[in-house]
Amino acid sequence: MTYDNSRLTTSWGAPVGDNQHSMTAGSRGPALIQDVHLLEKLAHFNRERIPERVVHAKGAGAHGYFEVTGDVSSYTKAAFLSQTGKRTPMFIRFSTVAGELGSADTIRDPRGFAVKFYTEEGNYDLVGNNTPVFFIRDAIKFPDFIHTQKRHPQTHLKNPTAVWDFWSHSPESLHQVSILMSDRGIPATLRHMHGFGSHTFKWVNAEGNAVWVKYHFKTEQGVKNMDVDVAAKIAGEHPDYHTEDLFNAIANGDYPSWKLYVQIMPLEDANTYRFDPFDVTKVWSQKDYPLIEVGRMVLDRNPENYFAEVEQATFSPGSFVPGIEASPDKMLQGRLFAYSDAHRYRVGPNHNQLPINRPQCPVHNHQRDGAMAYGDNGGASVYYEPNSFGGPKESPEHRTAPFEVSGQADSVAYDHDDHYTQPGDLYRLLSEDERARLVRNIVDSMRPVELVDIKLRQIGHFYKADHEFGTRIAEGLGLTVPSEL
Numbered sequence: 001m002t003y004d005n006s007r008l009t010t011s012w013g014a015p016v017g018d019n020q021h022s023m024t025a026g027s028r029g030p031a032l033i034q035d036v037h038l039l040e041k042l043a044h045f046n047r048e049r050i051p052e053r054v055v056h057a058k059g060a061g062a063h064g065y066f067e068v069t070g071d072v073s074s075y076t077k078a079a080f081l082s083q084t085g086k087r088t089p090m091f092i093r094f095s096t097v098a099g100e101l102g103s104a105d106t107i108r109d110p111r112g113f114a115v116k117f118y119t120e121e122g123n124y125d126l127v128g129n130n131t132p133v134f135f136i137r138d139a140i141k142f143p144d145f146i147h148t149q150k151r152h153p154q155t156h157l158k159n160p161t162a163v164w165d166f167w168s169h170s171p172e173s174l175h176q177v178s179i180l181m182s183d184r185g186i187p188a189t190l191r192h193m194h195g196f197g198s199h200t201f202k203w204v205n206a207e208g209n210a211v212w213v214k215y216h217f218k219t220e221q222g223v224k225n226m227d228v229d230v231a232a233k234i235a236g237e238h239p240d241y242h243t244e245d246l247f248n249a250i251a252n253g254d255y256p257s258w259k260l261y262v263q264i265m266p267l268e269d270a271n272t273y274r275f276d277p278f279d280v281t282k283v284w285s286q287k288d289y290p291l292i293e294v295g296r297m298v299l300d301r302n303p304e305n306y307f308a309e310v311e312q313a314t315f316s317p318g319s320f321v322p323g324i325e326a327s328p329d330k331m332l333q334g335r336l337f338a339y340s341d342a343h344r345y346r347v348g349p350n351h352n353q354l355p356i357n358r359p360q361c362p363v364h365n366h367q368r369d370g371a372m373a374y375g376d377n378g379g380a381s382v383y384y385e386p387n388s389f390g391g392p393k394e395s396p397e398h399r400t401a402p403f404e405v406s407g408q409a410d411s412v413a414y415d416h417d418d419h420y421t422q423p424g425d426l427y428r429l430l431s432e433d434e435r436a437r438l439v440r441n442i443v444d445s446m447r448p449v450e451l452v453d454i455k456l457r458q459i460g461h462f463y464k465a466d467h468e469f470g471t472r473i474a475e476g477l478g479l480t481v482p483s484e485l
């Protein structure tokens with residue numbers, strides 16, 4: 001059969017006779033329902049949008065590769081990390097957190113840094129941010145936290161009172177708030193920022209020995225941030241600035257790259273380290289656990305189609321491969337549920353079958369059917385287990401490494417509660433210019449807060465991190481540090 005590829009067709013492949021004029025009764029109409037091409041065109045258009053992500057709605061993506069440059073095979077049996085020089089295709093999606101799909105790129109917000117490695121043992125997703133820590137450390141607080149970042153239910157406006165109310169009642173947020181309000185809160189471009197896995201994960205080697213691990217992607221373009229006034233101007237004049245910068249850099253052959261490092265902690269250190277290493281509001285000291293080189297990520301190909309490859313991309317912190325496992329981090333545990341649940345709602349139960357999400361290795365299981373199942377849907381192959389017909393077999397060598405659990409089941413907090421040392425250290429590390437900008441950003445952000453109690457409570461947290469830090473913010477707001485501190 002030969003096809004004429006220049007021919008416009010309906011979605012069922014039939015040639016379209018007229019795509020400019022609907023079929024009407026005479027030149028004045030009305031339109032005839034028998035113009036099914038018109039009906040299909042209008043009906044499909046009505047269904048062009050899928051729900052935007054509930055967080056991280058605005059994003060930009062790119063394809064690339066990951067190349068191993070350091071030997072980490074003694075720590076993990078993950079096949080894609082097994083030898084230096086090995087390359088794995090990957091896809092990344094950068095995003096802002098709180099804004100809607102059409103919101104401005106240059107706002108102050110953490111940036112999502114979600115990487116999908118298409119390994120020979122399945123997809124490995126590392127769904128991180130450009131910050132090494134997070135605002136909260138228990139998944140049960142996430143919906144409330146995000147409510148404060150989104151719009152007020154009545155006014156539909158952003159609400160600084162809610163933002164600072166939540167933070168002032170959640171002192172574990174202080175570290176991430178201090179990073180967010182620093183120069184790093186607005187990266188110059190998506191290419192000029194680091195990325196982090198943020199959580200602690202577990203690596204397991206071929207002998208079954210495990211370590212705790214944290215990931216750091218270091219930009220090879222260097223870190224560059226954007227001045228707040230420039231960012232505000234660009235947000236108005238060119239809201240898609242970061243998206244365009246990434247696309248153009250890759251289109252022009254200026255491929256952005258990152259070096260991946262890990263920190264490795266022996267399993268037993270988790271019991272004695274000076275804070276809980278699973279608490280995602282803390283960083284591990286690099287003096288205690290130095291960076292170890294793993295590889296290099298290069299972005300060298302733009303998506304052909306934004307909707308197919310970026311909007312429909314689905315990343316899950318639960319997409320692990322053998323040799324990489326979860327830690328008990330309470331945030332991570334919640335995320336292991338949240339993402340695939342979001343994907344089933346946002347994209348559909350068969351989102352893993354879409355080209356951008358589908359593994360680049362064979363998939364053999366007994367899942368069948370569901371909305372929009374396509375391909376051969378398993379064909380005539382065995383569709384249940386156990387069976388006598390040679391269906392795919394589990395591989396016991398890929399069982400999750402056994403681990404001990406203990407403790408009384410209860411709704412309990414982490415038992416380490418120092419929210420102040422690390423943000424204080426961060427403040428003390430900054431130059432005077434950087435401190436002045438940090439204080440200005442915080443003061444500008446807190447000024448519209450409606451209740452003075454919220455401001456005083458939050459000033460107290462900054463003061464406990466560093467007396468000078470808290471005092472300068474109080475002064476900027478025309479207040480004094482509460483005397484009971």
Ligand code: HEM
Nearest residue numbers: 053056093112113114128129134139142198334335338342
């Ligand atoms: C996106 C939930 C914490 C990074 C999302 C989405 C949900 C979600 C539902 C949208 C997924 C989709 O529709 O495809 C949660 C929950 C959290 C949490 C319940 C805490 C319990 C975090 C943390 C990080 C993070 C700690 C980073 C360290 C991201 C990124 C995306 C995202 C990068 C965008 C992924 C993409 O580009 O498609 N999150 N999140 N989240 N989250 Fe989280």
